[in-house]
Amino acid sequence: MTATATFRTKPELKSRIDFLAKETHRPASFYYNLLLEDYLDDLEDIYLSEQFLTEIRSGRQKTHAADEVFAEAGL
Template sequence: MLAIRLPADVEQRLEALARATGRTKTFYAREAILEHLDDLEDLYLAEQRLIDIRAGKTQTVPLDELMKRYGLDD
């Protein structure tokens, strides 16, 4: 169960979309979350990796070295 408060203009847009399509507001809220969850997880992971790199906890590999290592430098 999830309850969220939306700005009035977003709520109105969601309501209008639901009415126009015969779907529920919940359907569209669920779709929006599912659509963007992967992006949010990727962003979090990238931010954590950047913190680790800056703290010296993770080493980087130059792209040209990586390409050579995997035979992609052709």
């Protein structure tokens, strides 16, 4: 199953993808999907970690010492 996504990008980035697609005889969607698959995990890690850190610093999120976590888990 596939889904359609519409987004805006810089014209030069679109031109590069279009050129690559034309030269390799692949659809541009192949490269957009490849980029998302390769980098989405990293982006989630970065931005969600930043959000979590902000919550810790503001006191909205509590932290636990590793030795407490290990002791509670019986490790």
